[in-house]
Amino acid sequence: RMGCWILNESLSIILVLSWLGVNLYLFIDTFYWYEEEESFLYTRVILGSTLAWARASAVCLNFNCMLILLPISRNLISFMRGTSTCCRGPWRRQLDKNLKFHKLVAYGIAVNGAIHIVAHLCNLQRYHWSQSAQAEGLPAALSKLGDAPNESYLNPIRTFHTNTITESLTTIAGVTGLVLSLALILIMTSSTEFIRQVSYELFWYTHHVFIIFFISLAFHGAGFVLMASRIVRGQTPESQLQHNVTFCRDRYAQWQTVAPCPVPQFSGKEPSAWKWVLGPVVLYACERMMRLWRFQQEVLITKVVSHPSGVLELHMKKRNFKMAPGQYILIQCPTISRLEWHPFTLTSAPQENFFSVHIRVAGDWTEALCQAFGAEGQASKELWSLPRLAVDGPFGTPLTDVFHYPVSVCIAAGIGVTPFASLLKSIWYKCESQTQMKLSKVYFYWICRDPKAFEWFADLLLSLETFMSEQGKAHFLSYHIFLTGWDENQAVHIALHWDESTDVITGLKQKTFYGRPNWNNEFRQMAYAHPGSSIGVFFCGPKALSKMLQRMCRLYSSADPMGVHFYYNKESF
Missing domain, CATH: 2.40.30.10 (Translation factors)
Known part of the structure; x- marks a missing residue:
């Protein structure tokens, strides 16, 4: 069934691979640039390849920080869903996976952030070692630059007795880097499924630490230029014209005396993080301004x-x-x-x-x-x-696409039935006004533990059942209600009234089922009844059942492009 899964998820796979490909390209391109660029040759003499690791991961961090806000821009996604010319079929379903992509990008930020932190810790240790008595040759000569007048330094650790952690925390880049790390840890740990279920408020409040995260990110990049750029420095363009590194690197002892080899000058690289995130931050700010306007x-x-x-x-x-x-x-x-x-x-x-x-x-x-x-x-x-x-x-949510399929399967668990109330009411009104619909068949499943939960929804089902019967469209809606919890008294009451024409719990002609659905049988029957059809499956409920339904959609979708295909859609906020 791998072929069915690839057929159903092909566009999602392409998009994820594209995201990974861009990350990989940015990382490799930046890595080799810092490994080969002449202006950073002297920096590499001290730091080695950890310079490239730090800078390559920083570029990937900027790229993912640019993307992280887009999937949670609700108005943008709703606008794109409404633009049918650019978002049809498979593309529209990708918008419904916005939170999955948001989490994927967050993992990308976490991985690249970890690489960036480890690389810079190694850089600080290499800077520190090059000031030791054991250091000799070119690394030692480069580390001593900046002591004389009219010299710019390359090594931010000025003496061997300097504490590297304390020194880094006196810089804007160091302080904001610490704030970024703590904010990211707090956001990601409070976003777990367990925390969201136990305390949604905790998740909501800690997630808004992202404001501090983005402010720190903007200052973190600027911190490499402010205060004389204390961590990563490269040779200035003017110095490169006067000081040829290929010729002068082996003549470091004569830099003061040989005319073609004046003392090299160093400076920090221009900040770029703000350029990556400015657009999405402005877009999200507009999103929040729109919410403020609606609040009024x-x-x-x-x-x-x-x-x-x-x-x-x-x-x-x-x-x-x-x-x-x-x-x-x-x-x-x-x-x-x-x-x-x-x-x-x-x-x-x-x-x-x-x-x-x-x-x-x-x-x-x-x-x-x-x-x-x-x-x-x-x-x-x-x-x-x-x-x-x-x-x-x-x-917008995936459920708005119900009317785009000839056959739709709506599955709810517990309070997850709420989005289908709107759908069933809309079907009732469309049938009453005799509106032409592409949708010709609806299967509705509701699994619930408490019999009392049926009361508010049963009236809607009863009116819909009566109306469809009067219009001669009883076949249009097939609904199946499953009760998974009952006590002994309820069981006796159900048994005594089992032969009545209406269900003892819901009052509907369709009797309530007791226990859980056999999804293999249900999907097999639907696949047999609708050969060659595109069937939309819409679900709102717990994660465990969602995984099972997704597996059923893959299992009963035909590998033949002309066969039956189940397209899975899950409500998520």
Whole structure:
């Protein structure tokens, strides 16, 4: 099945290989430039190849720091998703992997950062050794430059008794390098799946250390020029014209007396990090300014509903708000926190005159929000007394592509059903208005642990089931609900009412299944029913199930280009 995987992921593989190729090209090109450039010949005499390792990794760091902000520029990605002329089919699916690419670039920064740090630590030790009594010849002569008037130094460690770490921390480059390292460690360690699940707030706050990271990055590059460039220096162009290194390198003892060999002069290289990151930083600054502008816009809360299983439903209105099925918004509640924005999928349809979200208690912020809006058994509050909300968005997600496939499979686990509420409502409205659609068949699967969680969604399914039956389109939607958790009393109740015409839990004609789906059977049946079709699989739920579904898509996609193909799409924020 490797051929199927390559066929489905070919564009992703090409993009990743292109990213790796650019990194490799930049590294090798810069490495050999510093290994062969004459202006750094004397620097290499002291430092050896670690100079090239430090500079090559620095260029790759700049390249990846340029890319790191682009995948999280939500408005840019939503704009590109909406530009159908440049983002069709496979290209559009790449936009849905923006967070994966963001993480990949972060790993690139970490690897090149580690190489850069180790190389510079070696450089400092080599500088230090060249000032020792054991050093002799050209390295010793180069290290003593700068002691006499009208001489510029090459070795920043001026005496053997100098502490290299202390000396490096007296420079802008050293201090900002330390800040960059600590910021990167903090950002990456707090971005693990465990930390995000345990405390999203911790992840959110520590991730904003990136502001300090980019400010330090700009000053880090400038630090090699400011304060006489204390770490990496090369021969000046003027000195190269007067001092031929090929001729003079072996005559270092006569530099003061031989006319063709005056004392070489050194200076730092012009900073370039800011040139790499200026564009993306400005773009991201515009992104934040747009969020600030949207923060000022009034959001009118029209309805608050508290559902079982700790789910809060909010209906809102906002001027000029336009959405598509499956999109999400960012919500801030200044009463709880003036800094935190949290993503929530829209559960309303574009045809409705409001937009809504369903919020499950899953952390300190959501718990505080539910309490502020009178959920969890508290007394309901008047709408005018509710805290103010700010809304940013909407933003595109993979689910907006459901209507681009002739057959779509929608799979939800738990509260992951929320994005499909908007989709099913939109299908209902499109069928009611008899809008022509490319989509001809929808398979809907919902796996849930708590029977109470079905209550708020069952009404939507019931109305859709009734409407489709009346329109003669009962075949259009096939839905399968799986309950994975129940107690003994519920089991007895289910058994007693099993022969009734409607399901005892949902009230639907389609009976609820108990246990987990056999995905092999489900995918096999769909592949058999739709030979030669492109089938979009859309999922919102936990990582473990996501991996299984992705494996099923690869397993049941045909190696024949004319056969059935399953295209996997996962919701991610």
